[in-house]
Amino acid sequence: MKKHNTSVNTPFWRDNRIIPIILQAIFAILLILAFVVLINNTIKGMEKIGINLGFGFLEDTASFSIGESLIDYQPTDSYAKAVLVGILNTIKVSVIGIILATIIGVVVGVTRLSNNWLARQVAGLYIEVLRNTPLLVQIFIWYYAVFLNLPKVQESFVLFDSVYISNRGVALPWFDPTSATNVWIILFIIGIISSIILWKVKIKAEAETGERKYPLIWAAGSLIGALTLAAIITQQGPAAMNYPAIGKFNFTGGQVISPEFSAILVSLTLYTATYIAEIVRGGILSVSKGQTEASKALGLKNSTMMRLVIFPQAFRVIIPPVTSQYLNLTKNSSLAVAVAYPDLVSVGNTILNQTGRAVEMITVMILVYLTISLLTSLFMNLFNKKMQLVER
Secondary structure (H helix, E strand, O other), X not given: OOOOOOOOOOOHHHOOOOHXXXXXXXXXXXXXXXXXXXXXXXXXXXHHOOOOOOOHHHHOEOOOXXXXXXXXXOOOOEHHHHHHHHHHHHHHHHHHHHHHHHHHHHHHHHHOOOOOHHHHHHHHHHHHHHHOOOHHHHHHHHHHHHXXXXXXXXXXXXXXXXXXXXXOEEEEOEEEEOOOHHHHHHHHHHHHHHHHHHHHHHHHHHHHHOOOOOHHHHHHHHHHHHHHHHHHHHOOOOEEXXXXXXXXXXEEOOEEEOHHHHHHHHHHXXXXXXXXXXXXXXHHHHOOHHHXXXXXXXXXXXHHHHHHHXXXXXXXXXXXXXXXXXHHHHHHHHHHHHHOOOOHHHHHHHHHHHHOOHHHHHHHHHHHHHHHHHHHHHHHHHHHHHHOOOOO
């Protein structure tokens, strides 16, 4: 008996496998067309007022000063270097803020689960007040109500005979590089690398033999040995101390942390730390109660249980949402323009007002923040992958 072929070829416009692809292609085409029309209209509008789209103006002389800079900058330098100064200032406040916010957030998050009633309530009050207050308001409070109301330079608070606190900032002793600094840095890096290698080797040997190999002592000894070698080679310290002193109108010597930087750093740190604290608390609570009960049954102290059992498991839950807070802190640093801290947005606005290059400068800002965010996400995703449990 002959078999009849009952299969029917479905037209592509009715094929459920093809239709989504067609719709996505149409959407992509429309999006590209809209983008092209927008760019074309922008270019035509700029040409009507005599401005040609381009980034050649970045080579022109900036002609304005910048109060804080990690690199040498003069008003005679180009706009491109001014933008670089703004980028470095943004990175500086973001990196330091991320480190401090992480430390404070972890401490406050653990304190929220403390058995001490007073500590738990104080941590909760800190989180609720700062998390529910606009960040910009906090920046203004720290800048205008705290740092600018400190004593004048001549009436500065003095700590340890070397730290001065005034409305011009905090003056700290700082390091000046010497001819031996590079040798110390090289040997310090070598010591760190060798410490990590030795620590891993000894940990592996402990796991294989069951005998105690003292990995921490070996790692510390390797670093101390490298620094001792640097001292022997150079016959001097890694740097010379430069102490601040009170001048006629400002401080001389040392390192001065400006009120603008202090206000934006403290605000970003304390604000972001509230969200990190809640993430840490949630991560700890996500760990099964059986882990706590088993740890107590083994006689572990609360601190040991948290350090060796609970927190390592909660860490894997904490990393992804904390990454979002790192990105938020970096983007929120753009509010520094409110207190005249020369970050990328502040410098970019100055260049924009001088040159009228709004499209170009906004594009630069977008690309810089996008790059920083993508690099932060990439690093944290790699770190998260490293910390994930490996299924066997």
